Amino acid sequence: MRRIFALLLVLAMLCLSGCGKPVTAQGFAMDTVVSLTLYGASEADAENVLALCEAYEALFSRTQADSDLSRLAAGEAFAPSAHTLRLVALARHWAEVTDGAFDPALGAVTELWDFTSGAGTVPPETEIHAALAQSGWENIALSDTAITLAPGAKLDLGGIAKGYIADRMGEALREEGIESGLVNLGGDVLCIGEKPDGSGFAIGIQDPFGDTGEPILILHVRDAAVVTSGNYQRYFEQDGVRYHHILNPETGYPVQSGLASVTVITASAADADAIATACMVLGLEQGMALVESLEGVWAVFITESQDIFYSAETQARFS
Numbered sequence: 398m399r400r401i402f403a404l405l406l407v408l409a410m411l412c413l414s415g416c417g418k419p420v421t422a423q424g425f426a427m428d429t430v431v432s433l434t435l436y437g438a439s440e441a442d443a444e445n446v447l448a449l450c451e452a453y454e455a456l457f458s459r460t461q462a463d464s465d466l467s468r469l470a471a472g473e474a475f476a477p478s479a480h481t482l483r484l485v486a487l488a489r490h491w492a493e494v495t496d497g498a499f500d501p502a503l504g505a506v507t508e509l510w511d512f513t514s515g516a517g518t519v520p521p522e523t524e525i526h527a528a529l530a531q532s533g534w535e536n537i538a539l540s541d542t543a544i545t546l547a548p549g550a551k552l553d554l555g556g557i558a559k560g561y562i563a564d565r566m567g568e569a570l571r572e573e574g575i576e577s578g579l580v581n582l583g584g585d586v587l588c589i590g591e592k593p594d595g596s597g598f599a600i601g602i603q604d605p606f607g608d609t610g611e612p613i614l615i616l617h618v619r620d621a622a623v624v625t626s627g628n629y630q631r632y633f634e635q636d637g638v639r640y641h642h643i644l645n646p647e648t649g650y651p652v653q654s655g656l657a658s659v660t661v662i663t664a665s666a667a668d669a670d671a672i673a674t675a676c677m678v679l680g681l682e683q684g685m686a687l688v689e690s691l692e693g694v695w696a697v698f699i700t701e702s703q704d705i706f707y708s709a710e711t712q713a714r715f716s
């Protein structure tokens with residue numbers, strides 16, 4: 398009898414730390430809603446990890462004047478933080494792998510467009526061409542301690558920074574011993590472990606053509622990041638034409654690759670983030686070829702014609 402009691406007590410304690418209701422917390426950083434759903438964690442754990450967002454935003458922001466990125470853009474001589482060096486190195490890596498489809502040095506062009514206020518207009522063609530001439534990832538020179546940009550070149554890490562921050566938040570949570578939960582930075586989702594009942598986390602992929610934010614499909618994911626790039630996420634309309642925020646580094650205009658969204662699943666949210674943006678630029682055929690060439694990377698492509706394409710094994714693994 399005593400043994401049964403002891404067993405029940407252990408089970409009850411396990412439940413308290415794991416199978417009960419998750420702790421949730423929300424914040425706002427990198428211009429998006431950040432939310433945490435954590436099992437076996439305290440509210441203080443959630444708040445501490447949420448606070449990390451602000452610290453990283455202070456480094457990578459393009460709008461905060463004293464961020465590492467703003468100081469680089471101003472041509473200031475200073476020692477960037479280890480995180481900035483690491484993120485820029487990773488961004489440059491993906492630029493190289495994607496042959497420049499992912500271009501973290503497109504800042505001179507992206508700052509001409511305003512996709513966030515909702516009041517954006519198409520910049521003059523001459524300005525786009527001039528900015529394009531100063532863009533391109535080859536303009537980033539890196540050493541172990543310094544980042545050097547060619548004159549006029551500017552970084553825009555908007556296509557990878559959220560993923561990088563999600564990865565660091567995930568690491569911090571694991572260091573606190575939290576082994577189950579979700580980190581969500583405006584749709585860049587990192588799944589930590591699995592749900593306490595042993596099932597995968599159900600991650601919805603938004604319907605690019607719906608206006609209610611309803612999922613078009615659901616993936617079941619353990620221990621991996623799920624990141625979506627979509628042409629519906631930020632845009633403005635002018636003269637009946639929709640201009641969205643993912644730019645073709647060859648033209649400086651919103652890319653028209655026939656894709657509405659690309660969702661990438663892989664271990665690291667930063668990798669997934671960069672690959673998803675690159676795939677939007679590359680289009681279905683080349684994007685699929687990229688994903689298939691990378692180990693441990695899966696993807697779902699949704700075309701403008703509303704067809705869904707999965708990379709090999711994606712459906713079997715995650716549906």
Ligand code: AMP
Nearest residue numbers: 498499500501555556626642643644674
């Ligand atoms: P994402 O939502 O991850 O696809 O990132 C889109 C953001 O990345 C944009 O809002 C820009 O800040 C930036 N961006 C736009 N086009 C590119 C590109 N071709 N390569 C890298 N970053 C880009």
Ligand code: MG
Nearest residue numbers: 556670671674
């Ligand atoms: Mg991205």
